[in-house]
Every structure is written in C-alpha cells, then in structure tokens.
Amino acid sequence: MKKHLPYWLKFLYGSGDLGIAGIGMMRSIFYAIYLTDVVGIEPRLASLGALVGIIWDAINDPVIGTLSDRVKSKLGRRRPFLLWFAFPFGLSFVMLWSAPNWESQIGLLIYVTLAFMISDTLTTLVAVPYLSLTPELTQDYDERTSLSSFRSFFQLFSAMAVVVTAPMIVDAVMLNGGSQQQGFITAGAVFGAIGSLPLFLIGLFVREKFASREEESLPLKESLKMAWANIPFRYAAGIYMFNWSAVDMIAISFPFFLLYWVAGGDLLASVNFLGIELALESAFFGVLMSVCILFIPFWLWMAKRFNKIKAYIIGMIVWVIAEILIFTVQPGDMNHLLWLAAFAGIGVSAAYILPDSILPDVIEWDELKTHRRQEGVYYGIRTLIRKLTG
Secondary structure: OOOOOOHHHHHHHHHOHHHHHHHHHHHHHHHHHHHHHHHOOOHHHHHHHHHHHHHHHHHHHHHHHHHHHHOOOOOOOOHHHHHHHHHHHHHHHHHHOOOOOOOOHHHHHHHHHHHHHHHHHHHHHHHHHHHHOHHHHOOOHHHHHHHHHHHHHHHHHHHHHHHHHHHHHHHHHHHOOOOHHHHHHHHHHHHHHHHHHHHHHHHHHOOOOOOOOOOOOOOHHHHHHHHHHOHHHHHHHHHHHHHHHHHHHHHHHHHHHHHHHHOOOOOOOEEEEOOEEEEHHHHHHHHHHHHHHHOHHHHHHHHHHOOHHHHHHHHHHHHHHHHHHHHHOOOOOHHHHHHHHHHHHHHHHHHHHHHHHHHHHHHHHHHHHHOOOOHHHHHHHHHHHHHHHO
C-alpha cells in the first residue's frame, strides 16, 4: 500500500523555498538595476563582479554538496546546515543592498563582489541541503512530484510576493523622504527575515527517512565523475540550464524594459489594476506570478496524464510564444503588457515546477547503478547551474 507523506510535512518542507526563492527572485530581477542606477557602479565593473561570483559558485556549490553528503551527526546529514546557517543566510541578504556611498568605483566593486560572495555562500549552505532532502523524504514517484509541487507553490508565492511588494516598499520609503537605496535595504531586511524562519523550522522538525547507509566517502573529483557518467542527469542538467537561461534573461532585462521603454524613465510609474494603484513592476510581475501559481495543478495533472517531459514541452511552447509577443509591446501600452504577463505566466509555471520534479528520479536511477546516494553532489550541481544562468 502506498504511504503518503503527511500534509503538514509537505507544507513545512515547501515553505523552505519562501526564503531561497524570494531572495533569489529579488536578486535576479532588481540587483542589476540596483547596481547601475542606485549604487552607480559602471555596468562593465558590475559584470566583472558577477564573473568573480560565477567563478566562486563553480567552487563552492559542488564542494558544499559533497560536504552535506559526508556529514555524520545525530541530526542527520542535511538538518545541521539548516539549523546553523538559516539566520546568517537571511542577514547576508541585507548586506547585498547596503553598498556604501563611496566615490571610488574600485572600492564599490570590491564591496559588491565580497557581499555577493558571502551571500552566495550562505545561500548554498542552506539551499543544497534543503533541496537534497526531497529524495530522502519519500521513495514514491508521485509523492516526490507532490512534494516538489508544494515547494513550487511556495517558490512561486514567494516570488510573487517579492515582485509585488519590493517595488512598493522602495516607493513607500522614497515617498516618505528616504532614498532609493534605503528602500532596497528595507525590502532586503523584510524578505531576509521572512525567509530564514521556515528553513530553521525544517531543521528542527523534518526527519530524513531514506538517507543512505554508512559507506566510505568518495573524493570530490570521483563524485563529480560519477555524476557526469549518469546519462539521464546530463539531459536533466541541460534542460535545467536552458530552462532557467530563458527565464533569467527576461527577469534581469525586464526591469530596464519596463522603466525605460514602457514607462519612459518614470521611476514612480504606476498602474491601476482592479482599482488598486500598483507600481508598474509590481503589476506586471504580480500578474505573471499569480497565473504561475494558478496553473500548478494543471501542470501536475498534465504530468500524471501524460508524463513530465510531454507536459514540459507543451509549457515551453507557450513560453516561446510569450517571448515573441514581447516585441509587440509599445510605450505606455499597459493593458497589452498585463495580458502578455498573464499568458507568459502559463509557460513560466511549467518552467518552475517540472524540471525540479525530474531530478529526484535521476538520483534514484544513479543509486540503482552505483548503489550510492549522492543527493548533495547532484543538488550542488543543480544549484550551480541555477546561479550560472542568472
């Protein structure tokens, strides 16, 4: 008889993505425009800082993944990371938005790079162990999909909350006499605090039921070789890379598109949506993420009715059409923009939920071949790919 995971456990586990996804979304969408338009750092220097961060990603993600596979404690392999690093993870997010008011471009570059590396390291220290719990909570195919859907719901809900409320927080601070940077610091503090608590609670209450048996640890290089030898994982990694490259290219460039093309450079541009006056960015991303959440049950049904790959292909066709339609948006054309946001949300929903539901099955396939469980390595590489695309 199939044993279902309790709903409280799925709910609590899913809530862990409140911080990881919310902080990741705010960084993906607003950090580039924050560096160039608020901090005043030259775009080429901001790109150089990002390159250093990418190199650091390539080092710390697989290392932390391997480390979480090798930890031996009474609390398990993953929970100690969540208990130790959940709150420092939230605090590090405030640091990202606290660049000093220096004249020196090199000084700003050094601060921004170090702040990014610290925040990124702490994100990895909670994200990789958290994601690695998925295949350790259940061995059932459908229950893993369900578990991923709970996480995807919170991921999308958190992303929606960030994209709607972060611009509103910044605008509110500015309207009350504060600076734009003070607005970003306030938003960072709010979402850093909200995102830390669920991860800490998961560390307290969620138990690893299907952790690997005691076995000799492999060197990092050997672990990475074994992961690359897993052919289904290569396909999954490729899907994941192209999936998030498409999403992140839009996420990073769209605030500039909204501000300078649609709004004509008006920092306080707003839209009256259903009788509510919202910041332009809040309205667009809010509609998109709301539709994402509403379509989660539909993509789950599609994955069960057909399979995950066919459902994903259909979702990506919708996403490609939406990207083409972006070229039809004209300055000041708010109604067309919001309808496009709703349509794009259908495809983006598939991009959020389906690739992550494939990875636990790939890890299971690897265990059948090698008789080892290496969730940390796989999710370390997964996290690296996610950051590289951004």
